[in-house]
Amino acid sequence: MKTLIEIRDLLVKRGGRETLKIDTLTIERGETLAVVGPNGAGKSTLLLTLARLIKPKSGEIVFNGSPLSKLDELAYRRKISFVFQDPLLMDMSVADNAALGLKFRGLPKDEIQSRVEKRLEQLGIESLSKRRASQLSGGEAQRVSLARAFVLEPELLLLDEPFSSLDPPTRSRMLEDLSALLAEDHRTAIFVTHNLNEAAKLSHRIAVIVGGMLRQVGPARQIKAKPADDAVAAFLRELPH
Secondary structure, eight states, rough: OEEEEEEEEEEEEEETTTEEEEEEEEEEEOOOEEESSSSTSSSHHHHHHHTTTTTTEEEEEEEEEEGGGGHHHHHHHTEEEOSSSSOOOOOBBBBHHHHHHHTTTTOOOHHHHHHHHHHHHHHOOGGTTTTTTOOHHHHHHHHHHHHHHTTTTTTTEEESTTTTSSOHHHHHHHHHHHHHHHHHHHHEEEEEOOOOHHHHHSSEEEEEEEETEEEEEEEEHHHHHHSHHHHHHHHHHHHHO
């Protein structure tokens, strides 16, 4: 199937308040969709809902042709990886951190080692494999976090502002490496960011969420040239140029 995710008439409430509303959104297999919007707009809520960490009030999410609500939770969790803003590494070596999810799944040791070595090399941190997580810089730690996500070979990769705490040069290099990895793997990814230029570089399309509502989806150039409504136009005006 070409389409991996279909969202229809989705409504998510948190604390009794509507935090996300999406009439329709389709994400193709192998696509990178960037999600942009102001603070508190509902961007992270979308990722948490897709990860089944939040249950929607109404509507439907279809994953690979099956309603998400009817899929076995553990089996579905094994199809996705989540990269958070903070790396959340364990106090162990880089290689052991990257291998953690595979060990939980009981994969053979030689396969775990092969997968970990491949991803550490792709992310330029193979020389750090024996270093403890506590001795890493912010950029190195986030590279380990990405390696840990990619070794699982997920069908869907969810990234919640993973580079926001990094300095601009480190952030730029990370963005380039992630873009190359996604292109090489043809992996479906949803990438939340505040930075429209960052979103444009990494993604095929951009989804703009403002005020808890998905308001526009399309290429960056189209969104900049023709904002769908006043809320999108106002968001674009507030961005640094």
